[in-house]
Amino acid sequence: MKVSTGIRGLDKVLDGGIPQGSAIVLEGAPGTGKTTLGMQFLYKGIVDHNEPGIFFTFEEFPDQIYEDMESYGWDLKDLERKNRLRVIGISPDIFLDQMTSKDGLFEQLVREIDCRRIVIDSISLFEYLPDKTGENGRSLLYTLRNIVRKFGLTSLFIQELSSLDRRKIPFEHFIADGVIRLSLKEHMNIFRKRTLEVTKMRGTKINEGEHIYQITDKGIYLLLASQIVTDKYISDQNEKIKTGIPELDNLLGGGMAKGAVYMLDTNSKANYRHIVGAIYAERVKAGNRILSLLSSTQTVTELKALMDLYGIDIDQLAREKRLYFIEHYNRPFPAGWEGSVFHVQGMENKDYDRFLWEKCKGLVKECKENHKDWFAYYDLSTIFNERGAEYVLRSFAKETAFARSFGMTVLVLCNFKEVGEQAASFLERTSNGVFKTWVDGSYQYLQVTKSPDGQISKPYLLESIGQKPYIRLV
Template identity: 30%
Template sequence: MAKQKRKLKGIEKCPTGVKGLDEITEGGLPRGRPTLVCGSAGCGKTLLAMEFVVRGIQQYNEPGVFMAFEENADELATNVESLDMDVRQLVKKNKMAIDYVHIERSEIEETGEYNLEGLFIRLESMIDQVKAKRVVLDTIEALFAGLPNEAILRAELRRLFRWLKSKGVTAIVTGEKGEKSLTRHGLEEYVSDCVIYLDHRIINQVATRRLRIIKYRGSHHGTNEYPTMIDETGLSVLPISSLGLDYSVTNERISTGIDELDAMMEGKGFFRGSSILLSGTAGTGKSSIAAAFASSTCRNGEKCLYFSFEESPNQIIRNMSSIGIDLNKWVKKGLLKYHSSRPTLMGLEAHLVKIHQKIEDFKPTSVIIDPITNLTSIGGQAEIKSMLTRVVDYIKTNKITGLFTSLTEAASASEQSEAGISSLMDTWILLRNTEVNGDRVRLLYILKSRGMAHSSKVRHFMLTNKGIKLLEAAE
């Protein structure tokens, strides 16, 4: 009889409560060990550390200690008030302790050896006071500016990190980015269990934030750079690099909102949870088909979320009313929601996080992004494709039907999407203009539609004051 293999447990994790971070760390930070969070100024180190303590109290009933070396308690509390973190109230309830350690080099008179015993005493007192499970030291590198003997300080820091482990607390230590090392004074030498790097960079004159786990001893973890965003809810990390191709599918069909277009797809329309691309030159009717689909979704009592990178909601509603599509009534009923913004308002990563958040909040069954090609103003084709791959994976995983419009240049090949994402799409509908007897005529045909029989005919596509009509193919 074969021996049964013993399952190994691995290290225990401490959930951070920071959106997305627990997913890419596969459960959180190493419990009972210190973690180094490093990066340049303004990347969100202090905020991540503060959320780790506050969310730990709010969500996991784990009291915490925050020892600051740059900002006092009042400044820290004020800075995070707008992010739904009432630090003063947590201190009042004895769930959290904050201490500001100020070291002035001019006030220090070195008479032989010194140590950090006073720091140990203050830290232990606060840990005992609130029965802390979590500790933050932000940023302990300030000690290097205040204390003159670096060799002694480094020896004391090693002792400090060993002491934190012996106390069994899960700690975050923050450090400023160095020129040739992760931190200015090489803190990564002491904190070897887990190192997280935050980056704040400018791409195409747009600020963008990213997070990467440099190492995580004893645990699997995501190794990519992940987009992060700071908004009214705090710091968010979007862990989706690709959720893989293991999402479930359904044979259920939903109407396109245009009877004749449904007829071109076995009379049933799109597969629910599929991704659809509408591409064509300017004025071919891409947004009109998107509006018809949105109206059809709402008519069935389902929610539709419409991201517009070109027009305001009022402009879309007015324009669509001219072809007999009343979108305003669905907005009033709470079934249709718009999110309109210029692409240049934020970076691709921030748009990705915002799309993720809006979907989480509204919980639609259909999502429209119109047009994806406007994102070329803030990113290259490879970056846009990477972002949209994440969007497609996310909505497919949640069985949400996604419709994307793409503008093609008049001189470019018609069977080519400007953002290069046609391979991600289940259904691709192509629209184009042509001239017949001196008149401009719109044409529509289905280039592909996976998993179903579909018409290969080219149809006349007409916008009338009573809706969208598809006529028999032109000769």
């Protein structure tokens, strides 16, 4: 069972919350918000989940804590009067005595209020107790953990962390069921950003990454690293269509948004064929009309072989006028495809523009009237090379708006490095979604860095598999 932490964003990081009865180390440098997080965990536990709690403080007087926490609007005294909270100021040695003795103060307190959660602020002080250093200190922590487990208490052990601290993994991390770290980092020279990272949590999936939080007048508020601003208009309006790669569909909340423009940014070493192949094949199977613009290095023969792997006969599709090509290189196409290929080599930009508007718009419109959806796959490097960067920057936004207005889903292949930073940032901004794939060492990665519903992903490894769709995200 999961216990809500009282911080919505943190519950999401922990896939629902902390497993009930766990002992968690909450560590951070001075002033990072450890006491606040600890108290929020207790306060919300009481108010929202009816789980009474005890806060043990070795460092401050309870009065100071009441006062500090008032700034978040938490009336702790009221909860104490109702016997649902205890704030206990105690010295570490007495605390340990009472905790380890049968029917001591600790056990009595737990019984008295039917305690479910505790916070100890902070275990760092144990280190300064005589004969509790080294080995003794370790077995002490072990004992503590076992006691809170015995009572089924979900507990936070706060620990000070100074920048001078140990280089190696602290012993506490091995014993604890989980570790949450708060940090204060430099941000844009003069600012600091507060980040939270869960480095360990037994029995739960962790949403990895450094998540930024703010201390607000209602306590700690955390934003997931994978959640940026939602493109509400697109994500609400559009149905989701499958990519043919199940894990990618999951990352995209069900699939690509219909009528949205996605950019696939590849570096030169990355093999994007199966990413494109899977999406392309899926769209064909869904009955979409397809418009393709292949790069100089990708031939129709190659596309044919690729689609064969997915059980798709593009010869037939072309003859049935379900597949169209815009061709810049005057390459030969199989017989019977005549009506499906538009040769645009040598065409001036302004004529090409007119061709796109008149010919393609006509086609797309006609299909729309017959309730057929379109999918376009095109290689943007070809347009850069053949029509120039200036043309791309001028026409890309217009073309994407056109596609969107007709509900045409678009996958654009591009190499951001090759087109330069400025063009890349423009393209990224203009697209509704961005997938990046790259090779690092002997591994290939795929990451969603932009999507209409604001969801971005961590980098996933791409594994080749023997059956369709021939790739898997790990």
